[in-house]
Amino acid sequence: MVMGSLPERTDLVVIGAGVGGYITAIRAAQLGMSVVLVEKEKLGGHCLNYACIPSKTLLNISKMYYEIRNSDKFGISSQQTTIDPKKMYQWRMDVSGKLEKGVEFLCKSNGVEVVKGSAVFISGSKLQLTNGTEIDFSKAVIATGSEPMELDGFPFGADVLDYKKALSLDYLPKSMTVIGAGYVAVETATLFARLGTQVNIIARSDVLRVFDKEAVEIIKNSLQRLGVKIYAGATPISKQGNAIKLSTGDTITQDVVVVAVGLRPYTTGLGLENTKVTVNEKGFINVDNTLTTSDTNILAIGDVIGEPMLAHKAMRQGVIAAEVAYGMSSAFDNLVIPSIIFSDPEMAVAGTMQGAGIETTKFPLSALGRAIAMGKTSGFVKIAHTKEGVVKGVEIVSEDAGNMIAEAALAIEMGATIEDMADTIHPHPTFSEAVQEAAEAALGRPIHFFYGKPAGNQK
Numbered sequence: 001m002v003m004g005s006l007p008e009r010t011d012l013v014v015i016g017a018g019v020g021g022y023i024t025a026i027r028a029a030q031l032g033m034s035v036v037l038v039e040k041e042k043l044g045g046h047c048l049n050y051a052c053i054p055s056k057t058l059l060n061i062s063k064m065y066y067e068i069r070n071s072d073k074f075g076i077s078s079q080q081t082t083i084d085p086k087k088m089y090q091w092r093m094d095v096s097g098k099l100e101k102g103v104e105f106l107c108k109s110n111g112v113e114v115v116k117g118s119a120v121f122i123s124g125s126k127l128q129l130t131n132g133t134e135i136d137f138s139k140a141v142i143a144t145g146s147e148p149m150e151l152d153g154f155p156f157g158a159d160v161l162d163y164k165k166a167l168s169l170d171y172l173p174k175s176m177t178v179i180g181a182g183y184v185a186v187e188t189a190t191l192f193a194r195l196g197t198q199v200n201i202i203a204r205s206d207v208l209r210v211f212d213k214e215a216v217e218i219i220k221n222s223l224q225r226l227g228v229k230i231y232a233g234a235t236p237i238s239k240q241g242n243a244i245k246l247s248t249g250d251t252i253t254q255d256v257v258v259v260a261v262g263l264r265p266y267t268t269g270l271g272l273e274n275t276k277v278t279v280n281e282k283g284f285i286n287v288d289n290t291l292t293t294s295d296t297n298i299l300a301i302g303d304v305i306g307e308p309m310l311a312h313k314a315m316r317q318g319v320i321a322a323e324v325a326y327g328m329s330s331a332f333d334n335l336v337i338p339s340i341i342f343s344d345p346e347m348a349v350a351g352t353m354q355g356a357g358i359e360t361t362k363f364p365l366s367a368l369g370r371a372i373a374m375g376k377t378s379g380f381v382k383i384a385h386t387k388e389g390v391v392k393g394v395e396i397v398s399e400d401a402g403n404m405i406a407e408a409a410l411a412i413e414m415g416a417t418i419e420d421m422a423d424t425i426h427p428h429p430t431f432s433e434a435v436q437e438a439a440e441a442a443l444g445r446p447i448h449f450f451y452g453k454p455a456g457n458q459k
Helices: 019-030 045-049 052-069 085-109 183-194 213-225 311-326 369-374 401-414 418-423 433-442
Strands: 009-015 035-039 113-116 119-121 126-129 134-142 146-148 175-179 198-203 229-232 236-240 243-246 251-253 256-259 263-265 298-300 339-341 346-351 358-364 380-386 391-398
Touching: 009 019, 009 311, 019 035, 019 045, 019 085, 019 311, 045 052, 045 085, 052 085, 052 183, 085 113, 134 311, 175 183, 183 198, 183 213, 183 339, 213 229, 213 346, 213 380, 213 391, 298 311, 339 401, 346 401, 358 433, 369 433, 380 418, 380 433, 391 401, 391 418, 391 433, 401 418, 401 433, 418 433
Parallel strands: 009 035, 009 134, 035 113, 134 298, 175 198, 175 256, 198 229
Antiparallel strands: 119 126, 126 134, 146 263, 236 243, 243 251, 339 346, 346 391, 358 380, 380 391
């Protein structure tokens, strides 16, 4: 796909049209730059077509299905409810297709030239496209993202899938083993377990081990209620047929295996050796706080520059990269990048939850009216703050945590205090009130939860 006539020279070339890349292109075009956007697959990249959007689309469907079938306590009897995997898959594809067309429209409307194909750097100021066309550029942005890592002994194939293939199934496997313990593994297990698949998780140490143990315990309990069996402290040794032998001596069987052991930066075939761009020991491209590489004409954003490998990080960096390429004094200096796990319940974290001089205060959902009404009382809001009351971090395990965490991110960016959060009127009855309640408790004036002793005189 090429929109318009392809120029021999352009102000900016963006390689990769994922959420970071197309945002870079659009922002640069808004600033008046001539922009060429190169994408070898689909506009929107992995996020819109294979990862973020498809997974949350399917997770939403699975949640509806599971809750309908488990709603007796609300007086709803619906055990005859069924799921049509092919229709579910078609809905997921239609959502991605609609968003891809939306990105195409936005690029065209903003005057971005979109080229279908690959790009290889010939030098720090010239690249070659798949069709042989060479383009001179003033600036380039690498936004090629990442790709799933394979696991030794478990090459991707008919019954060994990466997350992209797992989210493209138009049938429900009777059984599935997920190898991995991060957010992709947990979300994949949650999705298929809700739909009735018997799911195993093989975790080298434990599920979500880098997160707060108190929060993770709630997620693990939820997975187990869904019937997920977690093999913690185990590694897969070998696979024969549909059987996997574990380091613990266990042998498990399944119809399909999903390998979710991490992502690696996609830099294959870019011709970086023809530029001054450098990479670190893990293969991620080195950049400074302006997202500029060792080659001053070339910038890089998103997964290809390292952790955290999150779409919203790439989106923010796309705006910054465009402005830097234009000549503005922008820099990627955000204090916090929120992270969300779309588990059941959701888990979201922003900022720092521990460290010297940091105190934490927790409000349980078991004391929240909206949570009780919905039967969603497993979880809490925890606020980390200094003795002076400055908010440093927020952790939420709750229904709708992914939306609630934005308030926390804004508070940290602004240097807000727990008093600012407590004195902000939160609508009632909502889950967001738990943030206000936690802040009230941190100030020593809790209202809807008793912490074991009278608060004393509070003026």
